[in-house]
Amino acid sequence: MALPITVHEGTMPHRGIRLGRVALVVAVVLALPYVVAPYRLDQVTGALILAIAAVGLNLLSGFGGQISLGHAAFFGFGAYTTGILVTDHGWYPPVAFVLGMLVCFVVGVLVGVPALRLRGMYLALVTLAVGVIFPSLVRRFDSLTGGSAGLFGISFDAPDHAYFAGRAGQILWLYYVAVVALAVSCLLVWNIMRGRTGRAIVALRDNEPAAIVMGVDRTVVRTVLFGISAAIAGLAGGLFAVDTGILTPDSFSLLFTIYLLVAMVLGGRASFWGPIIGGFVIYYLPLWTGELTDGPAAGVLFGILIIVMVFTLREGVVGGLGRLGARVLVVEPRRPTPRFDLSEAPPVSADQGIEPAACQPRQETAAGAPLAD
């Protein structure tokens, strides 16, 4: 069969392909624990956590077009909120995650306020300040956070069930928790972006004056967007706390934010799969280069690989995959809605028959005949 295969949007084959894609992801997620060794699964959990944070950053920077160099701080706020609540107050971790997200939302909205007046480099500097201050704050309030020595003993024990027994069971448990958290984050972003608010977010990024004269409330959209992005990063932080068990301020340095930015750009900004793939790339790339060579050479190789990827995949991994996919499969958009809209017709009684007027083209009542030819 000649490639690419063309399917029409909304037809059975198209729906089948979309469903198949989801089924494939679900299958991989469920099969993974049975195929890989526990320590490998532990790594996947680490990559998932990075992916969640990248999903959060992508909402703000990819879709919203606002740069943040402070996302390590939101990740940290989430991690320490969860860490302190679980260790000192014995909270159930999921409840601590939610509170951590709320804390991050509030901090995010506050940081988003200067974003109303600043953009580009200036906004980058403000968020950079937030990112730089955070590790110092952790050290300053060491009675609460454990300071440089660290906060220990944070855990989210698996339910008492044979399936999650032992050390391998605990790894499996955290893997599933991370999968669910990533799914929730993605659904949240997807829900925002596919609707009215999503259009407003893209409009503000793309053409701010036009967005404002459409009636988009810039203040609300920008600050809430910042808050939600921070909350998702905070959720990732909470997971990080229970996954590693130890929090030290060094984990939340500027380097972490840079990793997130690289993950977002490499994966494909303003796409749904981009930050997830990017999260995995940025997690595994240093591991692989570290296995290949030792010492400084690993870092150099890592850097070179990133440069190569940025040059070869301008729209990120997702963009590259999309181009590849287009050679195999093309989805033809649905045809425009028919001009004759019978749902508009006045109710007709059985003996009356259909009035001719009920079948008139809609443009009779609209603004006139076709113009833009």
Place this chain on the structure above:
Amino acid sequence: MSLLQIEDLHAGYGAADIVHGVDLTVDEGEVVVLLGANGAGKTTTMRAISGLIARHGSLRFDGTDISRAAPDEIVRLGLAQVPQGRGTIADLTVEENLRAGAHVRRDKQGIAEDITRWFDTYPRLAERRKQQAGLLSGGEQQMLAISRAMMSRPRLLLCDEPSLGLSPKLTQEMFASLSRINHEMRMAILLVEQNATLALGIADRGYLIEVGHVGASRSAADLAGDDAIRAAYLGY
């Protein structure tokens, strides 16, 4: 009472006012054109009316004071604008642009009906409904920008130089289109335009704006016959 009534409008960017003391009115169902040379303050006036920039003076829309209203409240009251240059969102599809234009509305049924209506009006947009707006031609983008503004179901449409960057043929089509919207929907339009001849062709009245001041309202025919107007335009 006029639909839009502006008295002694001052507006500008930062410290310097560009518009000092503009008075103008637009009545229901009327096309009013604002003429003036580059830098006279036409776009500033339009942006001030929509609340995009700081302004003071008396601005009333349908009797409501809008001098302190936020841009989204102004849209809700029924005042839509096709901003200068690109009035579309390049990264959204054609259909999403129309939906974004209805941002202040919540009536799903009505929005769907209006989308069909504008697709019927501009079939080229219907053919490209799933395409990103940035990929449309200049003429199609302007059609989309006008439809997008109309999606908020305004009572007054502000158009800031809709002919910018369009070929003469497309400019004529665009004016014909605006005229049709005015006639068939009784839509009041306030138009800023460099192309005086065409603009006055569809307008009822016009104002001449010079360095931030506006003269008295004159009929379109009167303005069209004025040599001084042509001079103000062409800048000699």
